[in-house]
Structure formats: C-alpha cells, structure tokens
Amino acid sequence: MKTILWAALTANGNYAQSSPENPPKPEALQDFAMQARAAGNFIVGRRTFAGMQDSTRVAQGEQSGAGNPFAGLDIVVLSQSVKEIPGVKVVESPQAALAYLQAKGHTTALLSGGADLHNTFLAQRLVDEVIFDIAPVFEGKGLNLLLDQDHYLYKDVQLLDCKPLGSGVVQLRYSLA
Template identity: 70%
Template sequence: MKTILWATLTANGNYAQSGANNPPTKEALNDFAAQAAAAGNFIVGRKTFEAMRGSGGGGPFAEVDIVVVSKNASEIPGVTVVRSPQEALTCLQQKGHQTALISGGADIHNSFLGEGLVDEVIFNVAPVLEGKGLNLLIDKDNYEYKHVQLLDCKPLGGGVIQLRYAIER
C-alpha cells in the first residue's frame, strides 16, 4: 500500500498549527479535499479529527473512509478507530484501498515517519512565519537523514507552494 503524508508547513519550516489566529488557507484545504477524494480515505489523530468535524455533516468527506488513530477513544460514530499507525494501514488495505492519505496532526505524522511507513510526502508551504512551532521528525532521538526525491512542485494560489517528495525506504 502506498502511503502519502499530507501536511502544511510554514515558510520557516515549522509544522503549521491552525487556529483562530492562523486558519488553514482555502487553497490547502481544497487540495486536501481533492487528495482525500482521490485516495478514498484519510488517517487522522483524534484531536485533529475533532477539530475538523466542527458542527458535523458529511461535506466533502461523506464518501471517504476516515480512520482515527487514538490510544484513548474507543468509538467515534461514522469513523473507524484504531490504536496504531500499522493498524490504520491494515484497516484500509482490508477495505481494498491502494493508497492511504495521512493527514494529521503532528503526533500522527511523526508516528508514521518514525516507523518508516511513509512513501511520499506532500508539503503545502504557507506564506506565514511562525515563532514557536512543531517539527516533523523521522527520528526524535537521533540526527538521522533520509533522502527524498522531488516528484512535483506547483503553486496552489494564495502564496501556497506544494512540494511532493518520494521518501527512500
């Protein structure tokens, strides 16, 4: 199964944290909806899922399999809840998916990266600088390097640039 990690970064390289003062750009959100529709699924952490869900309703994800990775939640209506990144991939594979889209947050991204479960990354670089931020890590304890190959680079509009890389596994 091909796994694609999708994230928004700030122009100074931090993992972009969305909030009331820094909402996600519409260009990045539109791209995420298109990527999720193409994959037919996405994997997300519980906190990020709850923030995404807002007032409910199907919206652009009504026909998409959503898998929430959580060590605490036992059941969330309308989605599959699993305990680990590998369990999330196994679940989607059993449903017949060929591609898994990993969408956030930083803890989920770092879990998949740390376990070497990511084939590609899509970084949407937002036109904002962030003072204190989170980082995406392939190994939180060592200074490890992984070589990547640029697959695509394109502007999404609104100053957002998308970079797509294959990760050497």
C-alpha cells in the first residue's frame, strides 16, 4: 500500500498552526479535500480529528452530508485513549490503520495530521511520499517533522512535482523511496 503524508507548512518550515485569527489557507484545505477524495480515505490523529469535527462535520453521523467534502471516505483515527468515535474507524497503531484500509480495498493511504501521527509513521518508515502545501507565512512557534527522534538520520528525497495552488501557496511533492 502506498502511504502519502500530507501537511500544510509555513514558509519557514513549521507545521502551520491554524486559529480563528490565522485560519488555514483555503487553497491548502481544498487541496487536502482533493487528495483525500483521490485516495478514498485519510488517517488522522485523535486531537487533529477533534479539531476537524466542528468545522467539517466529519463524524457524529453527519459523514454523508451534502456539504461535507469527506462524505463517503474511509476515515481512520489513530488513538491510544479513545476506543470508539461514531462514523469513523478507531485504531491503536499505524499498522492497524494501514491493514484496515488495505482490507477495505484501498491501494493508497493518506496521512493527514498531526505532527505526532506523521512522526510516528516516519519513524517506522511507513511513508512513501510526502505532499507539503507551503503557506506564505512565517510562524515563530510550531512543530516540525522528525524522521528519527533517537538517531540522526539524513535521507535524500526525490522531487516529484512542484506547483502553485494560488494565493502564494505552493505544493511540493517528494518520494521517500
């Protein structure tokens, strides 16, 4: 199964931290929805999913709403503490998430957030590609991707694509193979 990590980053390399005062760029949100529809799924961490629930109505039985960009997708939440969320599959490990999606017939899995989830998949070398939507902002506070938190790791990647998404947002796509 091909696993793609998707993240919105700032121009200075941090995870973009959205808030009501600094909402995510619409172009990045539209791109994420397009990537999720293309994969037919996404894997998300519990805290990130909780933040998504209010704005997109992805759970609580509203997954099929006409205005929901994630209607009909297989959503997998990775959590050690929560065992059940209505409308989504909850698993405890990256391997369980990938096995569930593969059993459902998916050939691609999209990792959507947050930093802990991304770093867990990266540390276990379960990511084949990364898509970074770079927002034209600098943020002094933010989280970073860590390939291996215990050892220094240097990894060459191959640029697959680079394209503007609008409003200064640029997408970079890399292969980690």
